[in-house]
Amino acid sequence: MQKKVFQLLVDNTSGVLSRISGLFSRRGYNIESITAGTTADPRFTRITIVASGDDEILDQIEKQVAKLVDVRDIKELRPDNSVYRELALVKVRTNEVQRQGVISIADIFRAKIIDVSADSLIVELTGNQEKIEAFLNLLGGYEILELARTGIAGLGRGTENVTYL
Numbered sequence: 001m002q003k004k005v006f007q008l009l010v011d012n013t014s015g016v017l018s019r020i021s022g023l024f025s026r027r028g029y030n031i032e033s034i035t036a037g038t039t040a041d042p043r044f045t046r047i048t049i050v051a052s053g054d055d056e057i058l059d060q061i062e063k064q065v066a067k068l069v070d071v072r073d074i075k076e077l078r079p080d081n082s083v084y085r086e087l088a089l090v091k092v093r094t095n096e097v098q099r100q101g102v103i104s105i106a107d108i109f110r111a112k113i114i115d116v117s118a119d120s121l122i123v124e125l126t127g128n129q130e131k132i133e134a135f136l137n138l139l140g141g142y143e144i145l146e147l148a149r150t151g152i153a154g155l156g157r158g159t160e161n162v163t164y165l
Helices: 016-027 055-066 096-108 129-141
Strands: 002-011 030-038 044-053 071-076 082-093 112-116 120-127 143-149 153-156
Touching (some): 002 016, 002 153, 016 030, 055 071, 096 112, 096 120, 096 129, 120 129, 129 143
Antiparallel strands (some): 002 044, 002 071, 030 044, 082 120
16 A cells, blocks of 8 residues: 555636545545645636555546546656645643743744644644654643544645646
């Protein structure tokens, strides 16, 4: 099993995300993460999908998704020529004694403390999946009350693979 990151450029129409995820569901393909957002041109949405499977399954995913009517372009974002980021919001239970420890860990990872209450902190961290996993592992001694992760968003490096529509 391996993972691939696919970047789709699709028409910004209602139901497009449902049609794409439905294709995965019908075929029994696994989605590790999916993110979507409007591009600089509001007619289009950029969707980043992380899928897992063997080479044959991943090739089939790319071919099947490319056949969908709303899909204008699909590319694999390879780690060597792309930038991936994920956002994580982590609510950690803290008291006065523990608070500085969590803040110190956040500082090491260049995370931001975005909310403080008497008994918890909310930390915002942006980075690749390995960075976020390492941060969460260091928080193992603390009680994580809530965790929200966006999934990967990514872009290819440089201008040679930009799709113009």
